[in-house]
Amino acid sequence: MRRLVEQERSARGRDRMGERTLAVLVDMLARPGSAAVQSISELAAHNGVDASTLTRLGKRLGFDGFTPLQDVFRRHVSDTQPFYSAHVNELVTRQDKGAADTLQHLAQSECQKVLAVAGTLNQETLDRAVSMLVEARHVHVLALRGTYALSHFFGTFLSTMRASVTILGGPAFQLAEDLARIQPGDLLVAMTYRPYTREVVKAVNLAKAEGIPVLSLTDAGSAIEVSGAAGTTIVVDQPYYFDSMLPHYFAAEALLMAVLRKLGPKALQTTRRREAFVKAMEVEIK
Known part of the structure; x- marks a missing residue:
């Protein structure tokens, strides 16, 4: 994927990946632990884009959407980093927004995940x-x-x-x-x-x-x-x-x-x- 980033940066024309979409991919590669565990909404908010941008990124890379792309990062983290310490490190290193903001963020994140699951249950x-x-x-x-x-x-x-x-x-x-x-x-x-x-x-x-x-x-x-x-x-x-x-x-x-x-x-x-x-x-x- 890092080679793809370099290719996209040097590409020209309409087929080139958009700057914001490319920035999301660069961020995910720089923070594979976060990319593996954060929800699509959390990653979108971190990068200042809509969740649909991550869905388009997944399709651009040849996947059905964002979830299969995230699964690549999950497998990578599972193979190269201890799951629990990687996740705890992500939580610890997040910017401290204060107790009230943290609770609100957790509530919103969990609600979004529940709604996402409700939409995928067959x-x-x-x-x-x-x-x-x-x-x-x-x-x-x-x-x-x-x-x-x-x-x-x-x-x-x-x-x-x-x-x-x-x-x-x-x-x-x-x-x-x-x-x-x-x-x-x-x-x-x-x-x-x-x-x-x-x-x-x-x-x-x-x-x-x-x-x-x-x-x-x-x-x-x-x-x-x-x-x-x-x-x-x-x-x-x-x-x-x-x-x-x-x-x-x-x-x-x-x-x-x-x-x-x-x-x-x-x-x-x-x-x-x-x-x-x-x-x-x-x-x-x-």
Whole structure:
């Protein structure tokens, strides 16, 4: 890409890349960590251009749009820089705008990412995912490390709507035993985002080898992306880190809402039965 920048700078005529578009590319090459993790809106604001400029840049470079171009930077950062320290460094080195401005920026950034995900969720894919979640004999939900909270959220609320839901990846490294309990007719829901957790990738590969369908929640081009007879994938192509988690929870919420609508009165029966046990155990304090 650096050679391309030099070529564009020396080019003449109508086919030459616009100055502002070229400036965006130069900035991305100078700050690959930021280019890998910031949203299209954040990168556009940093460069003083519209988000459409980044979309045009991606297409100019032969991609379908901005997301595939950003994926090149993500892979580069993943291969050359530790993901977490690169991301933290980006947050630390941002210009300090004060606490109030920082909170406002975070809120706006997360809202933009949620809207971006809402616009990319495919209804046909969602419908298939919902059918898999409703029809499976038993649903096993797996995520580890930072995404374990997401799997616990999803599995906990799914279990209020339907029976036979298990959250995998508990203490004592029992994952192999957990996977061995998955039977034909079951469903494995797997979650991991770049940089991927090796155990989750292995679990998905084992499930596929055993003929167990997989519903994966991950990013584009992921190591656990599945299709066809192997299952389906809900893509949330946003970095997963503490300052960028709402889009992933939004996708999980959208799935749960769709499952609830699909189950209808059956979900209500399951919820009431669960409430009865909670009341009998005096779990909640009012």
